[in-house]
Amino acid sequence: DAGVIQSPRHEVTEMGQEVTLRCKPxxxxxxxxxxxxxxxxxxxxxxxxxxxxxxxxxxxxxxRFSAKMPNASFSTLKIQPSEPRDSAVYFCASRxxxxxxxxxxxxxxxLTVT
Amino acid sequence: xxxxxxxxxxxxVVEKEDVTLDCVYETRDTTYYLFWxxxxxxxxxxxxxxxxxxxxxxxxxxxxxxxxQKSTSSFNFTITASQVVDSAVYFCALSxxxxxxxxxxxxxxxxxxxx
Numbered sequence: 755d756a757g758v759i760q761s762p763r764h765e766v767t768e769m770g771q772e773v774t775l776r777c778k779p780x781x782x783x784x785x786x787x788x789x790x791x792x793x794x795x796x797x798x799x800x801x802x803x804x805x806x807x808x809x810x811x812x813x814x815x816x817x818r819f820s821a822k823m824p825n826a827s828f829s830t831l832k833i834q835p836s837e838p839r840d841s842a843v844y845f846c847a848s849r850x851x852x853x854x855x856x857x858x859x860x861x862x863x864x865l866t867v868t
Numbered sequence: 869x870x871x872x873x874x875x876x877x878x879x880x881v882v883e884k885e886d887v888t889l890d891c892v893y894e895t896r897d898t899t900y901y902l903f904w905x906x907x908x909x910x911x912x913x914x915x916x917x918x919x920x921x922x923x924x925x926x927x928x929x930x931x932x933x934x935x936x937q938k939s940t941s942s943f944n945f946t947i948t949a950s951q952v953v954d955s956a957v958y959f960c961a962l963s964x965x966x967x968x969x970x971x972x973x974x975x976x977x978x979x980x981x982x983x
Contacts, residue, residue, distance in 0.1 A: 797973040859913035
C-alpha cells in the first residue's frame with residue numbers, strides 16, 4: 755500500500771515568492787496533520803484536519819500560512835509570501851482514526867527560502 | 869499542557885552494545901498515548917510503537933523493548949545488541965485521547981552505532 759505522499763521533496767525559492775506544498779494521505783485515513791521540523795524548535799504541529807475539516811490551526815505561525823483540504827485525498831499548505839525563516843522540513847501525516855492513534859508520516863518537503 | 873523530555877541529546881555506542889533511550893513526559897490528561905518514532909538519515913519518520921496509558925506492560929519486538937512506568941512518567945526504549953542500521957534520531961511523543969489529538973514530540977536523541 756502506498757504511504758503518505760508529499761510533493762515536492764525539495765523546494766528552493768526566493769523570499770517573497772509563494773510556495774505550495776502538497777500531500778496525499780493514506781487512503782481511508784480520516785485525519786491529516788501538517789508538521790514543521792527545524793533545528794531550533796524541533797517537530798511542531800501546524801494544523802490538523804478531521805474528515806477534511808480544520809480542527810486545530812493554533813500552530814500556524816502567522817497569516818502568511820494557510821492550509822486546505824478540499825477532499826479526503828489531498829491537502830495543501832501554502833506560504834505567501836515566503837521568508838527565509840520559513841526554511842524547514844515540512845511533514846504531512848495521516849491517521850486512520852477510531853482507536854488508531856498512530857500517525858504515519860510522509861517523506862517530508864525540504865523548503866529553503868533564500 | 870503536555871511536554872516530552874528526552875534529556876539525552878546524543879548517544880554513541882559500539883555495535884552490539886545495548887542502549888537505552890530515556891523519555892519523560894508531563895500531562896494532566898488521565899488517558900493518553902505514548903509513541904516512539906525513528907528518523908533515519910534519509911529523513912522520514914517511522915512509527916515504532918504506541919502505548920496506551922492504561923497498559924503498563926512492557927513490550928518486546930525483536931531487539932527493541934519498551935519500559936513504561938506511569939509512576940515516574942517515563943517511557944524508555946532499549947535496543948539490545950545494537951547494529952549500525954539502528955543509527956538514527958529517535959523521538960518520543962505524547963498524544964491525548966480526547967480533545968486535540970496532536971502529537972507532542974520530544975527534542976529527539978541522536979543515536980550513533982559505531983562498527
